[in-house]
Amino acid sequence: MIKPRTAPGTLELLPTEQIAFQRMLDVIRSGYERFGFLPIETPAYELTDVLLTKTGGETERQVYFVQSTGSLDKAAAQEDPGLPELALRFDLTVPLARYVAEHEHRLTFPFRRYQMQRVYRGERPQRGRYREFYQCDIDIIGKDGLSPRHDAECPAVIHTIFTDLDIGAFTIQLNNRKLMRGFFEDLGITEAQQQVTVLREIDKIDKRGPEAVRDTLTGEAYGLAADVVQTLLDLVGLRSTSHDDALAILDRVLAASAGSPVLATGVAELREVLTVLRDLGVPESDYCLNLSIARGLDYYTGTVYETTLDEHPEIGSVCSGGRYDDLAGQYTKSRLPGVGMSIGLTRLFWQLREAGLVGTAESTVQxxxxxxxxxxxxxxxxxxxxxxxxxxxxxxxxxxxxxxxxxxxxxxxxxxxxxxxxxxxxxxxxxxxxxxxxxxxxxxxxxxxxxxxxxxxxxxxxxxxxxxxxx
Amino acid sequence: MIKPRTAPGTLELLPTEQIAFQRMLDVIRSGYERFGFLPIETPAYELTDVLLTKTGGETERQVYFVQSTGSLDKAAAQEDPGLPELALRFDLTVPLARYVAEHEHRLTFPFRRYQMQRVYRGERPQRGRYREFYQCDIDIIGKDGLSPRHDAECPAVIHTIFTDLDIGAFTIQLNNRKLMRGFFEDLGITEAQQQVTVLREIDKIDKRGPEAVRDTLTGEAYGLAADVVQTLLDLVGLRSTSHDDALAILDRVLAASAGSPVLATGVAELREVLTVLRDLGVPESDYCLNLSIARGLDYYTGTVYETTLDEHPEIGSVCSGGRYDDLAGQYTKSRLPGVGMSIGLTRLFWQLREAGLVGTAESTVQxxxxxxxxxxxxxxxxxxxxxxxxxxxxxxxxxxxxxxxxxxxxxxxxxxxxxxxxxxxxxxxxxxxxxxxxxxxxxxxxxxxxxxxxxxxxxxxxxxxxxxxxx
CATH class of the missing domain: 3.40.50.800 (Anticodon-binding domain)
Incomplete structure (x- = not known):
């Protein structure tokens, strides 16, 4: 007799919980479809050479590879078998890039797709961190160009979904990488790599506090002047309290600028996003400008988003994303800029359950x-x-x-x-x-x-x- | 630049096709829920020792194993690393058995679940055969016992679903393994293994024709008498043309029996299934008794089902299943009899598309x-x-x-x-x-x-x- 048990790092639900989970999936799907996003699904595994073109060692170490018995035997017979031919997807962005590049000539751009599937990461299992989890993504992919107006559609649909999920008040927080980049340049931090690492330090403000971040940035590793760090921390301390306040903050940032054109572009993009958000009727209480948001990933180039639950800030961001310049440069010469947001539903469900926000669902049986x-x-x-x-x-x-x-x-x-x-x-x-x-x-x-x-x-x-x- | 391409043996759809596919998934889910089945999902991979307890070499050769980079390195360092720790599910039945045994004390029996997920088999890729495909299963699991009435619920829900799918007329065909077993015993074929192999030969009637099957069964390998084979072929040639005809056939089979108690039980079970099907209002034109149905799998012990599209018999069975005595003997001492049916949706979708039955869907965008x-x-x-x-x-x-x-x-x-x-x-x-x-x-x-x-x-x-x- 074998003890029946699931693999570590997977979340399996009893039927009543599964019904609650499925209702959340249904709300998300319904919201995505309400805003005109089209469904796609991709296979759980990709060819390894296709999946791992762009990624560094960090990602590769978390990748799950897939092998049939036949290829296991072949691998065992070789001295250095290399990586197996197939690998499970670790996000939905690389499969989207592959999908758009592969089917480019049969898609209409801007291509607006949603995708709600499980992804796989060989992370160290810990409470609330899963190796298999649902991601529910939307992305809008343009060809050659894509108006910043689209950057307002993502938070608008996310607003609809989080309202319908009925899990309490939430705030969608906005920032723009160009604004940040221009600000850095104004301060004399012109090297892209240094901007990225400084942004990463700033990203830790919520976890480490401003003092610790200040010490790091003025310390040996970065060697920034105290007044430069202060100006930077003043900027990232800015949070808008209303729509008009957000616009006023942007005016102040622009006025204080030494004239960086990239900062001006960032400000203009954020203004357009704020305008379209208001025109779409998103209540101003549900979004704000938060100039501390940087997002860990380096490939965002414009608008960036995070979403927090007002009554559960400890949960952190429950829906993030941003604008990128080039989705699929590894697969196609076409320039495919895009913007997207992602809900990590398995983790969110676990967090809501821990916080007592997942009630006993009515059965699907009526x-x-x-x-x-x-x-x-x-x-x-x-x-x-x-x-x-x-x-x-x-x-x-x-x-x-x-x-x-x-x-x-x-x-x-x-x-x-x-x-x-x-x-x-x-x-x-x-x-x-x-x-x-x-x-x-x-x-x-x-x-x-x-x-x-x-x-x-x-x-x-x-x-x-x-x-x-x-x- | 890497050529963007999907792995062999996977079906990836453009958005318009994906919408049509999703509508079929929705119809199936809605039907399962209408009949009071509860949703579950299980992880894509199971622990290898849990997944492969029961299976023979045939299945193991088709299994996909999952390994992180870390375990690849460890495996490479060992002389005989054995099988990897994780493997992708190859059906939804073994995960169901594991699920029911693992959560047995938190489930209510009869446990009625539906599950619609992808499964993985390392089959040789060929037209319309996929290595990754959706299965949409329902099963009803009893504890210690389960009334044969439940054997009527599966074809009733499948009837609702195939009606709603609107892909033309179809027939759900019924048989019973006990009836067949009793009939064999009456003919002096008492050894279980011989019954199974003879049933397998009979299962090939549609493909090989009755003459070829007769030659095989009277030939060296089986050595059955010509009149025994004739009696057997007469039996499996029986198809009912109406509800009353089905009952009349059962009467005749019972009357012709040499008194096998197991045949009598099989006849009684089929009578009950037919009665409940009629009471549930399933039109008699949509089901029939077909005593040639044996189902390849050996673990069915009572009612067995196949479903064919009347206008596309070449497609073969599009939804099959049956009754089994013991779902999870490898995991628990509890006796868990069950009955279930399964729609292989990826293959069905492909077949319908080939037959021109998948129209251009209206967009989800209205x-x-x-x-x-x-x-x-x-x-x-x-x-x-x-x-x-x-x-x-x-x-x-x-x-x-x-x-x-x-x-x-x-x-x-x-x-x-x-x-x-x-x-x-x-x-x-x-x-x-x-x-x-x-x-x-x-x-x-x-x-x-x-x-x-x-x-x-x-x-x-x-x-x-x-x-x-x-x-």
Whole structure:
């Protein structure tokens, strides 16, 4: 006998949790589709040479390789077999780049796609960090160019989704890499690599605090002057409190600039993003300018985003992304600029569950038809068929047992309604409907059962029952 | 520059095809949920010792193993590294067995689950055979026992799904392994292994024809008497033409029996399945008894199913399954009998596409808001937000360009409606709506735009337009 167990670093859910997870996936998908993004899926594995063109050693060490038994045997027979031919994707961005480059001539640009699939990273397992996890990405890919207006669409759809997820207030935070780059140049930090490493240090402000970051930047490794560091920390301390405040901050930053054209471009892009966000009706309380956001990845070149839950800042960013100049330079000569955001749903779900924000979900099963007496099974089955044809998710108890036990099962499973067909009901051609949430019960004519349950299911639970169907 | 390409044996779709595929997934999920099945997902990979407990060499040769770089290095350093620690699932049945055994005490039995995920097999790539493909499974798992009534639920939900998929007439074919086993015993073929191999030969009737199978069975390898083979072929030639005919065939088989109790049990189980199928309202034209169905797998012990498309018999079975005595004997001492069916969606989709049955799907995008003049972009964005809040999937053109080009894009992408906000519309506070399918156009008051488009979208395309909103 083998002990049944999942591999380390994977999250497997019981059905009630899976339903809650699936509802989040559905909300995300619905939001992405509402904004006109098209679905794609890519294979879980890519050819290793295609997947690992761009990445350095850090990523490669986290990659999972895939081998059939045949190639294992071949590899064992060789002295230096090299890397296996196939590898599991570690994000959805490299597969997107490969997809767009491969199918470039059959896609319309700007290409707006969403993709919600699992990715794989050989990370050290720890609480809330998984080796297999869902990413739910949107990206808009232009050909040769892409208006900064698109940079407003990503936070707008994310706003819709986080509103619909109903997990409390959140703030989408915006910054722009060009603004930061210009500011650096104004301060005499002109070398790109130094800007990147300084940005990385600044990125740690939330974790290390400004004092520690100041010490690092004025210390031996960077050797920046104290006033330069102060100017920098003043900038990254800026957070807008309203839409107009954001615009005012941008004016001040531009006015204080020594005239860097790249800073001016960054400011202009952020202004356009803010304008389109407002025109799209995104409430100003739900977004802000936060000039400390740098994003760890080096390939962002314009707008960058992070999203935090106002009541759970400890969770950190739950949805991030940004603008990049060139999606697929490793696969095609076409210049494909893009902008995107990503929700790491497995981690978010785990965090929400830890924070007590994932409630016990109602079951996908809406009605249970219990079995009181085998003699009435045909009537129960016919009722179930009518309910199902009426679009109601229905389970019939086929094995029988005591009614109390069947009701208890429905209650524990989160099934809200029980539709009883027993001796009395068959004689009177009725159905008795129990609402386990409201602890309410009523009897309707058999032919009214579907309509009646559809009305009940369409009513939000908070509303009082109108009693017209009462027994 | 690396040539962007997918790994061999994978199916990757363009967005329009992906939408069609996703609609099929949605229909299947909706059907499974309508019948009260609960969702689960399992990790793509399992621990190798957990995954490969039961399987023989045939399966192992098709398994994909998963290794991080670290474990590759370790494996290379050893003389005989053995199998890697992780392996990709090759079906959803072994993960289900592991899941049920692992979470046994937190599940309610009968446990009714659906699972729609990709599985991996290192098969030789060939047309329509994929190494990565979706399986969409339902299973009902009992503890200690499970009424044969459940054996009717699987074909009933499959009936609903194939009706909703709208890919033409289909027939769900039923048989029972006990009936077959009893029949064999009556004929003096009492050894289980011989029954299995003879069943395998019989399973080839559709491919090889009855004559070739007869020759094999009377030949050296089996040495069965000609009259025994004839009786057997007469049996497996039986197909019912109606519900009553199916019951009559069962009566005849039982009457002709030499008294095998196992045959009688098989007949009784099939009778119960047929009764429940009728009580569930499944039309008798959509199922039949087909005593040639054996299913290749040895672990089925009762009811077995295959599903064929009436107009495309060449496709073979598109949904199969059956009853098994013991799901998870390798993981638990609990006896867990079950019954299930599986749709191999990737292969089915490919076959339907080859047969011309996958049409050009309407886009998930329902309305395109083109950009005629940058000056009216705020109005376009506000309209898009209203439409989206009204549940309508809407894309706004942010980059501009000629209207003709934007309309052409909508048409090619399968977007049905275009909602135009230009100079005239802004002045009159209206929206002009083009229906690209009906080649129709009308103008509505701005505040009526959402309601009007919702009405249009709710109407099936076949109905004539009522003209009340005409310009």
């Amino acid at each position: 009605v249970l038809v219990p079995q009181l007496d085998e003699a009435y099974l045909p009537q129960c089955l016919a009722l179930a068929t009518d309910l199902r044809q009426g679009g109601i998710n229905t389970e019939v108890v086929l094995d029988g047992g005591k009614l109390g036990k069947q009701l208890k099962y429905a209650d524990r499973a989160g099934i809200r309604f029980v539709a009883i067909v027993g001796e009395q009901e068959v004689a009177a051609d009725t159905v008795t409907i129990k609402d386990l949430r409201r602890q309410d019960q009523f009897t309707v004519a058999r032919e009214e059962a579907v309509r009646s349950l559809r009305v009940e299911l369409a009513q939000p639970l908070g509303l009082p029952h109108d009693g017209s169907d009462e027994d | 309305v395109l808001v083109p950009q005629l003049d940058e000056a009216y972009l705020p109005q376009c964005l506000a309209l898009a937000t209203d439409l989206r809040q009204g549940g309508i999937n809407t894309e706004v053109v942010l980059d501009g360009g000629k209207l003709g080009k934007q309309l052409k894009y909508a048409d090619r992408a399968g977007i049905r409606f275009v909602a135009i906000v230009g100079e005239q519309e802004v002045a009159a506070d209206t929206v002009t709506i083009k229906d690209l399918r009906r080649q129709d156009q009308f103008t509505v008051a701005r505040e009526e735009a959402v309601r009007s488009l919702r009405v249009e979208l709710a109407q099936p395309l076949g109905l004539p337009h009522d003209g009340s909103d005409e310009d």
